[in-house]
Amino acid sequence: MKKAYSFLKRNSTEEKHIFEGEFTTESCTAPTLSICQKANKNQGTWITGSTCLTEQSAREKAGAIGKSVCGICVSHLYTTDY
Numbered sequence: 001m002k003k004a005y006s007f008l009k010r011n012s013t014e015e016k017h018i019f020e021g022e023f024t025t026e027s028c029t030a031p032t033l034s035i036c037q038k039a040n041k042n043q044g045t046w047i048t049g050s051t052c053l054t055e056q057s058a059r060e061k062a063g064a065i066g067k068s069v070c071g072i073c074v075s076h077l078y079t080t081d082y
């Protein structure tokens, strides 16, 4: 199953976190917690144009957003052994 990645901005901070779900016919799913388990999707806002991305697109997006993306979440995108 292909993974789908979505970026969320925490309401309390400028920090962005990544959620790993799966593609569905019309969009994609997202778990309650981010990859790093530190951000809850109910406590943030999905970033427009940055949801339901492929792994490759998510890497590019993380690079475009820059340092405000959580490092733990980003590093997971580069983990290929799972």
Ligand SMILES: [Zn+2]
Binding pocket: 016, 017, 018, 034, 035, 036, 037, 038, 039, 070, 071, 072, 073
């Ligand atoms: Zn994170």
